[in-house]
Amino acid sequence: MGEDPAMASYNFPIAVVGIGCRMPGGVNDTKAFWKALIEGKECIQDIPPERWAIDNFYDEDHTSQGKMVTKRCGFIDNVNDFDNLFFKISPREAASMDPQQRSSVRSYMGSFRRRRSSSCRRGSYYTVIKGSLIADNGNSSSLTMPSVPAMEYVMTETYKKFGVPCLGSISWKPMAPEHHRRSNGGRSNRKSFAPKRNTPLKFGSIKGNFGHTEIAAGTASAIKIALMMENRMLVPTINFVKPNHMIDMDAWKLNLLTEAEPFSDEKYIIGLNSFGFAGALAHCIFEEPPKIKQREPSSSCGWHFGEDSKEGKAILVPLSAKSPEAVVAVARQWSDFENERDALGVVSWLATHRTHFDYRMSVIANSGQQFRNQLHDFIESGSSDKVLTTTVYSNEKPKVCLIFPGQGQQWVDMGRQLYQTEEIFKNVIDACDAIFEEISGWSLLRDRRLFVKATEGEVVGKEVFNDLEVSQPAILFLQIAYFRLLEYWGVVPDAIVGHSLGEVAAAYAAGGLTLEEAILVIYIRSVEQGKTEGNRQHGGTKNEFR
Template identity: 30%
Template sequence: MALKKLNPKIKFAELNLKVVTQAQPLKATGRLVIGVNSFGFGGANAHVILESAPQHAASASAAPAQALPIILSARSAAALPAAASNLNDYLAKTPDFNVYDLAYQLALRREQHPHQVMAFCQTPSEVSAFLSQVIAQSEPLLGGKTIAKAQGPVFVFSGNGSQWASMGRSLLASNAVFQQAIAEVDAHFMPLSGYGLQDEIAGRNGQDSDHRYAQTEIAQPALFAIQVALVQMLRSQGITPSAVTGHSVGEVAAAWTAGALTLKDATAVIYHRSRMQGKTKGSGQMTAVAMGESEMNALLAECGLNIAIAGVNSARGITLAGEVNALSQIEAQLAARNIRFKRLDLDYAFHSAKMDPIENDLIAALSDIKPQLNSIAFYSTVTGELLSGEQLNAQYWWHNIRQPVLFENAINAINQSGANVFLEVGPHSVLRSYILETLKNNACEGLVLGTLSKTEHCENKVFSAMASIIASGCEIDWATQFPTPGQFMQLPNYPWQRERLWVNSSTESLGQLSRDMLHPLLGYALKQHASSWENQLDTIKKHRTGRSCRRRCGSFPRHWLC
């Protein structure tokens, strides 16, 4: 930089060195290797070697096999319409652009900022429609915000209470991945049951769905099949769980997702579990109560009632199971104490002594299943802890029916492992409030989503959950959507949102940043003092003789009074 003359004692030619004193042209072809030195003023030294990128033969652009996420991200919500406008203008010049290449560039070759919107598109016209929506800000869009230290997602599988008439019917009619997954479950279920779950979900098995789903031997297998199909939809977009847990019957789908049970064995568990529990119909009912476990134990002891705590869902949420008369008595006590409760629409007393008559038959029916080591962490709601898949034998599934559901313990254990993004997998979210309560008690910022609901049960609802997970910052298996690299596209740069930053004066300001010199000798007028001036004078500069300086008088004063 400041070199003017080379040291004659250094033999640069013999050392094969050339000191660069001006810009040098790089060769147009061939391999380049360049070293870049940086010697910091504070003593930090660095040397980086740069090499030409390897040459690859250009491959044909891949065609999208399914709808892919088109992601727009920005550092502020205000920048998103600008980003969409720039991209829309760019794509308008190449209307035959490849959606696969565009999705690949936006997902994997661009920095992801905190604010994101996206749509799942398969054709250029769908991309254009999405960008127009972002520009117009005319309707709600898929997406979300980044979560600090996002870990997950954790798949939480709903239990009884999430089923409803027509659940899964819309997806069965519209989504090929969902259809295929239900068919795969049916291949194992029909030989056991004699009827198909595709027909059940489609409403082709006679009677109305509400009446049939009141029978647990029908509702549980349908719930399981829908959960398996939802997992396959999520997997098809590269969204896989970091851990799984399930509430009661939800543990069966959780065990399959974790890899602890094959689909055949999981289907056998759901069939025999529901069939056996169906025999206990009419033996009791269940009530959900907004109360803590210890408080409820004290109240039950005080009242002397034979009621089981069937589930501990959160610090202020438990489920009771017992005979109808006993539940009515405890509900009267709760009402007198102004404590919220709700009798569940079930004609069964799950997770209580009313299940004891089916113990031996259930264990015998499941004696042939072969649990295996899981590939995804499985948190048991029987033990409330992390559990190896090899332990999910017939005896475990009996405990899954008989023992209380320790849902709060399982969520606590998952949260303490660092996970803070949860997705409830099922036809309707019934566990979200419990998870949020546990996160709040742990002072943890998190995200709790659902796949479907009674009011939103189409494909777009599942895509919405996917978009929120992607935006949250969770790790995504992008190789599922993009098995081969997309072709490079020179997309528009980031749309900077320019702001005018100017220091405004106040009545207290001395005006030091905005004042003007009014006189070469007097300098600046002092705003706070009338007839006062300020200047800085060089007393030496004007009195030089050769290389020496002579003073003719003392220094000038800095302030002048006139």
């Protein structure tokens, strides 16, 4: 119980930034976990026949030896589902693994990095662990007899050690410890928290939802606390009928929560008790994270993941897995994903902070609803118009070659959407047009209405490209802007090839021409080439010179 001086400097808050879980009742993520809590869902079920033949073990007579007195338990679903290839485990080894080990491996968090809450880069997190303490009541009258003094000690010492204000102060309105052990837990809480209180201490338990989760009991309660902090809502304890007759709830100033209750404006502290059967004692203090002003994102796409049908900028969502079957599983998980933040922020994290495995899938979407629809189509039929799939067969970084084609691929709306949605693309087009106007005396954007957003009732006809002095500069603008946009996205070519008109853009991209030189070349080229089209003022309708 003594404090190690060498560890004194480590007494700083810990931010909870991620949660993974697999609980009874199909509760396999925080969304389902919170739904079970707030709706008061009981996740205990009848023992399924595929687990064991309950009739061989059940007897309602409590005096029968070697028998069970209940037909209900908490079961994790799909206990045999395990992507062994992802963890580089052979099928034979995976088949012989303890199901608990397989489940634990599936639920683990990839990495933890020590970071003080004041510099947490994510800017938001579930809760803060203020401090914790462990003890033991092995010196009680028997192995299974809890020690009230030991319980009281571990609770009061935790608050004292980490400098948390006394729980008797009503300004903090703390939530009481989780997971009490019969009336002894009530007595220890009374002695620890009741003397200075003038309002009841609110407390609850998660057992009613998931049963006794054994070695995960403390962790399950910690997840409950984290989600209550995130949602600023106290959740009910279900299946409560009446308290132990040895606990005087009023005299001990205890209030068991049986209905959901929103947080008040005060900052909340919640204590967690996890007392083991054989005397292990632990207490942990959680507090609300400080309110951090969210930094406005530098860019956004105007939609978020979920059922939202609001349309915005189309983006590419990269997903991957280690097998074809796992790709479908990933698609199924993401089809139910919801997040209130702008989708571009989520996708940026996916692209830069997640490992990209060999079996890959990219979804093109401009709304949460379209994203879901595309994934559902892919799951049902194995393909979708806006879902791209590929497989990486080599660890070598592929070479990138940019090819700038000649004339003939132009169309009246080319680059128009990119001009509206990509700032880099727009800035390059504007710069090109400004240089072009100085040389030619007229503007592709203003005079020919290319790239810019059409006004109401305005129609830009395809005949605008009959003029070589329009089509060739427009293609060059597009190619240079594309190149700069790809460069901004981190696509660096290993080789550059140009054909005919595309040779001008290729020379610019390779550093052989400046932007001014490239635009001057294309202006002279288009004017001189237009003269070969006969006596037309600005060239003919043919685009044979490419």
